[in-house]
Amino acid sequence: MSVDRDHVLRAAAALLTRKSTATMDEVAKAAGISRATLHRQFAGRDALVRALEALGIAECETALEAARLDEGLAEDAVRRLVREAEPASGLLAFLYTENQLFEGEEQHVGWTRIDDRITALFRRGQQNGEFRIDLTPAWLTEALFGLLASGVWMVQSGKGAPKDFTRMIAELLLGGALRRDETRREES
């Protein structure tokens, strides 16, 4: 058992992030192993995607932990969350579109948990008085994932610099496009 399962998983994630229709052959080549060995590790494309989903959920939870959503201002927690989620964003963008294909089946419980935690953060910000209450926490959560995916694709297409990734997402999500009077954010 010398093949590094985690290495294979990450190679697959890196490839599928760029080309979501890559074949098992291409995945195997990207991981530097043969298709046979790949199939010994993951019994089919479906199993591979499920494993990637589990990886994405795990990385997402790690980001949630590192962001310490319960501490300080909700605004700052959102910024921390976007920053911590950046390493996982490519994989998340892949899974985000992949989930659109899972119409029939119910989605993984892990996503529900993650959704709940982020939703709770936005709700905290609303009860805090930091966030506006006319946008539902569910929508803000969905928008966060959508903007993450948009950011990934923008960087991939060369329309934006990777170094701006975190800032652009957090700034747009929090502040929006409208210029705001310099008098901002009295500390709660």
Place this chain on the structure above:
Amino acid sequence: MSVDRDHVLRAAAALLTRKSTATMDEVAKAAGISRATLHRQFAGRDALVRALEALGIAECETALEAARLDEGLAEDAVRRLVREAEPASGLLAFLYTENQLFEGEEQHVGWTRIDDRITALFRRGQQNGEFRIDLTPAWLTEALFGLLASGVWMVQSGKGAPKDFTRMIAELLLGGALRRDETRREES
């Protein structure tokens, strides 16, 4: 030539919006015609998707016209644009993810034109003083499409009401999540 090509196209759009992996058989059934006739109209799945892309571009341009991006405040133009784009949003969301698969090929010129017009709107808003200048017009444009897609998926998954679609997207894109002091928007 009794088959209504436009009807077939819209039926295909409606189906593929919900199930992007639908087969030609399913598309034909959804359009109420046989696979043979479908194939006589569109020589293959590729041709069908291209035709849908052309339709999406046309609807997008229609929305751009109706939104009168050059008139009045850029903020109001953005609101008009989101409102006018709503009927096309489902198709746009489908094409948005579909475009992620066109890695090799260059994208349709129509998208570039649309991108340019929306980018110009955001740039006008920046030069206006309405919009903040630390978010690039290209990013704002990308984010607009991303939020449109997120809105479509949220409505499809039942996490949000269709009636909130326009407002949620426009409000988040323009104002962001942060509550803003009631003193707003002195008319430019």
Place this chain on the structure above:
DNA sequence: CCGCATTGAGACATGAGTGTCTCATGTGGG
């Protein structure tokens, strides 16, 4: 040094989706 396990390479079958063709139907116009 030997034996066992894992890997790589490739052959092969399978299944789904697709492209293509034929033919019968039926429908509308001349």
Place this chain on the structure above:
DNA sequence: CCCACATGAGACACTCATGTCTCAATGCGG
């Protein structure tokens, strides 16, 4: 009324990704 044309149904072959298998080579531990 008859002809022409479009459609629907189905058969057929082809492609491609996949799942499965065999076998030789490699490498590692005992």
